[in-house]
Amino acid sequence: MSGRRRAFASRAVAPLVRLVGGTWRVRAEGAEPGATGCLGATWHGGLVPVVHRFRDRGIAVGVSRSRDGDFATAVLEALGFPDPPRGSSSHGGAVALRALLRRLRAGATVGIVTDGPRGPARVSKPGIIALARLGGVPIVPIGVAARPALRLGSWDRLLLPLPFAAVAFRFGVPIVVPRDADPESAERARQALDGALGALTERASESLARRRRR
Numbered sequence: 001m002s003g004r005r006r007a008f009a010s011r012a013v014a015p016l017v018r019l020v021g022g023t024w025r026v027r028a029e030g031a032e033p034g035a036t037g038c039l040g041a042t043w044h045g046g047l048v049p050v051v052h053r054f055r056d057r058g059i060a061v062g063v064s065r066s067r068d069g070d071f072a073t074a075v076l077e078a079l080g081f082p083d084p085p086r087g088s089s090s091h092g093g094a095v096a097l098r099a100l101l102r103r104l105r106a107g108a109t110v111g112i113v114t115d116g117p118r119g120p121a122r123v124s125k126p127g128i129i130a131l132a133r134l135g136g137v138p139i140v141p142i143g144v145a146a147r148p149a150l151r152l153g154s155w156d157r158l159l160l161p162l163p164f165a166a167v168a169f170r171f172g173v174p175i176v177v178p179r180d181a182d183p184e185s186a187e188r189a190r191q192a193l194d195g196a197l198g199a200l201t202e203r204a205s206e207s208l209a210r211r212r213r214r
Contacts, residue, residue: 011078013075013078014074014075014078014079017051017052017075017079018055020161020162020163021052023163023165024049024052024146024161024165024167025167026167026168026169027166027167027168027169027207028169028170028171029168029169029171029203029207030169030170030171030172030173031140031171032053032169033054033059033109033111033140034109036108036109037104037107037109037137038109038110038137038138038139038174039104039110039111039112039135039137039138039139039140040054040109040110040112040140041112041114041124041139041140041141041142041193041197042112042114042141042142042143042144042197043113043114043121043197043201044113044115044116044119044121044156044158045121045159046142046143046144046145047113047156047158047159048158048161049144049146049159049161049167050111050169051075051076051079051081053169054111055079055080055081056079056080057080058080058081058108059109059111060082060084060100060103060108060109060110061081061084061110061111061112061113062084062096062100062111062113062127063085064117069117072084085099085100085103097127097130100112100131101131101134105135110131112131114128114194114197115156116156119155119156120155121155121156122194122198123194124190124197126186126187128190129177129181129186129189129190129193130186132175132176132177133177133179133181133186136179138175138176139174139175139177139193140171140174140175141171141175141193141197142170142171142197142200143170143197143198143200143203143204144159144167144168144169144201144204145159145167145168145201145205145207146161146165146166146208147165147166147208148161148162149161149162149165168205168207169204170200170201170203170204171200172197172200173196175192177189
């Protein structure tokens with residue numbers, strides 16, 4: 001990533017996220033991930049509002065080794081996230097998993113965009129299940145919706161809430177993956193996570209629709 005693009009990310013995009021996010025009217029339900037000892041999980045499409053909500057808390061977030069990942073790293077660091085472990089399911093995943101696992105075992109909270117970096121959308125990769133199992137920490141699924149908002153034409157249909165948008169967060173019941181989980185149990189946990197993320201996202205969207213009808 002060029003120095004010019006990184007400077008743009010840190011000096012323009014991150015302040016814009018802070019500025020616009022500060023105008024949002026936010027409502028949240030459920031117990032959100034705390035400062036220690038859990039995995040926060042969301043889909044790539046809801047990344048922008050989730051990143052704004054959890055800025056400046058020292059939460060570690062895994063980022064891919066792509067050019068898009070370079071840009072995302074610069075934005076995250078400018079929003080108060082620590083230097084992200086880099087890797088994905090296709091490149092450097094084992095290295096990133098070990099780095100995130102060390103942070104979990106040190107008591108930190110870790111955030112994972114479960115269907116990144118390139119999809120398919122709304123289908124979680126197995127890495128978060130492995131992290132929860134090895135780290136002995138629960139997964140807190142996070143659903144998010146916003147109105148009015150833009151949806152990009154990217155694979156993830158990235159959600160961009162407009163200034164003064166209503167933004168709804170729904171935090172689900174923690175999902176526990178036993179340390180002795182076999183492959184079949186791990187796959188059931190992954191499917192349960194996607195089911196929870198889908199239901200929470202739908203509930204967040206429905207709550208905004210009800211508010212609009214009033």
